[in-house]
Amino acid sequence: MxxxxxxxxxxxxxxxxxxxxxxxxxxxxxxxxxxxxxxxxxxxxxxxxxxxxxxxxxxxxxxxxxxxxxxxxxxxxxxxxxxxxxxxxxxxxxxxxxxxxxxxxxxxxxxxxxxxGKTGMCFIIGTGSVGFGVDETGNEHRVGGYSPMEGDPGSSYHLGRMLLKALAKALDLRRSYSPLLTAVQQHLHIHGYTDYVNMINTISREETAQLAQLVTQYADVGDKFAVKLIERATDEITLMFHTIYQTLEIHNKQIAIVGSLGNAKSKYKEILYQKVKAIDANYEIFPTQxxxxxxxxxxxxxxxxxxxxxxxxxxxxxx
CATH class of the missing domain: 3.30.420.40 (ATPase, nucleotide binding domain)
Known part of the structure; x- marks a missing residue:
């Protein structure tokens, strides 16, 4: 059996x-x-x-x-x-x-x-994002995870999309360059309008998500714009957490994280943990094993x- x-x-x-x-x-x-x-x-x-x-x-x-x-x-x-x-x-x-x-x-x-198998919360923070909680009475609540078209807020894809939008503004002088924006422009071999249009119309979800590695790399060495993008992304995951936190009465204060972005040792993880613990310092956060x-x-x-x-x-x- x-x-x-x-x-x-x-x-x-x-x-x-x-x-x-x-x-x-x-x-x-x-x-x-x-x-x-x-x-x-x-x-x-x-x-x-x-x-x-x-x-x-x-x-x-x-x-x-x-x-x-x-x-x-x-x-x-x-x-x-x-x-x-x-x-x-x-x-x-x-x-x-x-x-x-x-x-x-x-x-x-x-x-x-x-x-x-216990109660608590789980967040998938990788290419996409979704949060899910179950309390001791069996009530459950899910946040996010609708579709890449919705944006997968807080995910690697979300970071990549924000970076690409900022690059467009830098190209036509609506904003100034930062070391991160210069790096992504070189990485994607973008030399002007035509290159950007061809890239943005063909880049895949996975390729967009891979750009998150550049964001976290530059944030870890203090690039202010990279840190700003991570602040925006972690705000979204924190909102997911706070929504489940208010919707369910979970006594087992544990959060399991699935996905490379949420678990890699980086500025992203550091900022996310700080924001969650600012809401409830008793929560234990750990990667799934x-x-x-x-x-x-x-x-x-x-x-x-x-x-x-x-x-x-x-x-x-x-x-």
């Missing part, structure tokens, strides 16, 4: 396997996407079952039974989406009538991984009202 957690992203899928006693067998990373926005789940569904069977120790296929599975998938935006995924997973040979099958957006597995697929497995265990996984979590920590 096995318990499975799945974290489905836009480029890869992570699958964590436990048995019903809580023994951890490992996490397998597959190179196919399972985010609903990236690929039809009808195509992903058979791939997932094959991947799970491959991860399970040698058995005849008839002997493999899943007790519980939780799928945290990007792109699940409604109950209808979740029910659709669950209905297809029910068709697997390794799922029986008694198998607990649950699917939700991937912020749920990120939260469970970051806080090891578990793969989100482990978070999905934790939620799969919870649906069985089984806490056996807790003794084995140290073995599942990222090295």
């Amino acid at each position: 096995y318990v499975v957690g799945i974290d489905g992203g836009g480029t890869k899928t992570s699958i964590a396997l436990f048995d019903i006693t809580g023994k951890y067998y490992g996490t397998q990373i597959e190179s196919y996407p399972s985010c609903l926005d990236s690929k039809s789940f009808e195509k992903t569904n058979p791939q997932l079952e094959k991947s799970i069977i491959k991860l399970i120790p040698p058995h005849s296929e008839e002997e493999i039974v899943l007790s519980s599975i939780f799928l945290g998938l990007g792109g699940i935006a409604s109950t209808k989406d979740a029910l659709f995924v669950e209905s297809l997973v029910k068709t697997w040979k390794i799922c029986k009538e008694s198998t607990q099958i649950h699917a939700k957006n991937d912020i749920y597995c990120a939260h469970a991984a970051g806080l090891r 578990l793969d989100p697929a482990i978070g999905s497995a934790i939620l799969a265990f919870k649906h069985l009202q089984n806490e056996n996984y807790q003794n084995f979590l140290p073995h599942a920590e990222r090295k």
Whole structure:
């Protein structure tokens, strides 16, 4: 009898396997996407079952039974989406009538991984941004994470967009240059109007987000404009925190951070921590140590009202 957690992203899928006693067998990373926005789940569904069977120790296929599975998938935006995924997973040979099958957006597995199944808050601060909190009575609240078109405030993408907008103003003399703006102009090989237009119309979300590295690099050596951009970005994450803080009554004052921008040792992290602790100094802030697929497995265990996984979590920590 096995318990499975799945974290489905836009480029890869992570699958964590436990048995019903809580023994951890490992996490397998597959190179196919399972985010609903990236690929039809009808195509992903058979791939997932094959991947799970491959991860399970040698058995005849008839002997493999899943007790519980939780799928945290990007792109699940409604109950209808979740029910659709669950209905297809029910068709697997390794799922029986008694198998607990649950699917939700991937912020749920990120939260469970970051806080090891406890209450509190989780923030994803990487290419994009989103915040999620759960209190002791089971109430939950999500902020942000709508779409890159909304701007992903506080994220690497947001920092990159602000930098590119400022570069346009420097090019036509609406503002003065700073060392950071000179650096990004050289980095992107922008020599004038035409170069900028070609760049801004073709640059990808990921390429824009990578510019955040320049912002944090220059902020760390005191570039005033870089620090100003970081102040704006961290204001957005602080607003997310304050919104959850006021909406829910969370007694476990912990915040798990997922994502390179939120966890890298930099001016961004320093300023963000200061702003959060100015609201409530009792909050402990830390990077998540578990793969989100482990978070999905934790939620799969919870649906069985089984806490056996807790003794084995140290073995599942990222090295």
